[in-house]
Amino acid sequence: MSGFLLDGTAVPFAEGDTLMDAAQRAGHSIAHLCWDAALGQSGACRLCTVRIDGRLAAACTTPAKAGLVVENRTPELDARRLRLTQMLFVEGNHFCPGCEKSGDCLLQATAYGLGMTGMHYDMQAPVRPVDASHADIWLDLNRCILCKLCVRASHEIDGKGVFAMGGHGIGTHLLVNSPTGLLGDSRLAAEDHAAHICPVGAILPKRRGFAVPIGQRRFDPPCAEALPPEPAQDRDENH
Template identity: 65%
Template sequence: MTDHTRIDALSPGTFTLDGEEIEFGPGDSILQAATRSGYYIPHLCWHPDFAAKGSCRLCTVRINGRIGAACAVNAASGQEVQSNTDELNAQRKTLLQMIFIEGNHFCPSCEKSGNCRLQATAYDMEMEGPHFEEFYPNRQVDASHPDLMLDLNRCILCGLCVRASHDVDGKDVFAIGGHGIQTHLLVNSPSGKLVNSAIATADRAAHICPVGAILHKRQGFATPIGQRRFDERPVSQQVGEEA
């Protein structure tokens, strides 16, 4: 990064996104500026309240012809950014298909159906099916806590619960460990179970999961299917409305 680019990243200005002029403020990433302007760039692991992690790569865009994660690249004056293209949307669809086959995502039987960002994004990207051979991994379901359930079959390793527990709750209940296909969410407790951890139902970490990995017991169908968040409007029409 040149000194000139560093100065641009710390100063307000504009860049173009799919031909439209987008204003940005000091320190904004491309995704932050786009979201503030009401422009949708698909994403799963990014949340406006936390620092970017860049793990899902669903927000990948072309910046002056080069590939980059919109959540992690600073906006700078004069950038020409492409997001809504056939090429990038095809890549996003493939990434989504890979996420679905890597875990056990059975939407019709999931309590989060209709409120799940992964499901909603797949619909928005017109993902017809998993495409690849499904892994069907054997993953833990932790129902030990009286009010919360952790289903690792649905975890997409976005890291939002990790960041929320550390940055907001100050508890470090969650971490991510392992390598490759064995990467998984860890619970910080003597038993490795939620019941022995410091998590509380009011914690931000207990509410931020974008999928059905962290669920509140006895609340799954309080809002009927068909009346849930993404049942009413597609995810691309809810820019900046992260929970």
């Protein structure tokens, strides 16, 4: 296997790997919300942006090549990730203590890792539909971060195309492909990959909330990787 350098550490890769594929397999963390090893490339969230020989690129879509020098954990890149994470938190309803996904949420874990302890921007508080029509799965669009993981999983793995994206710009939103637009009238099954791939609390199984005690959940601190603390000027509205 050939290799590239990630923050000075040699990382081996196989033919066809992206930088993200190789890094994750080798146990090196690159922040992400839209990547999954079982799915094709996306590049939707941009949290995985790294610097390669002076230029910025998404680690999840950039092919791994021998000799590449990749910077991942730099103050500049972490600051970019922090701002993106802060904007995601206020754009939807991401109140962790009241969310069933808390402790198993990748957005929450990313915030922990970047030292985010509170909201930087004003909450947008959008009012979006909550779809409880399915017997086993709950869909809360107020928590959707438009990562497209459910869309891709339903197409690429389940072969059903239950989810799709609609609109454009700030009007982009998740759609359910069914005669009524309701999840209960779609072909989604509780065992489908798309029903369990959501990194946040937008798609959740019913009757299982808060089943795992605090302290035993996947991303409960100190399980999340410690990163530099958030800057003291966090409330500076000019940024």
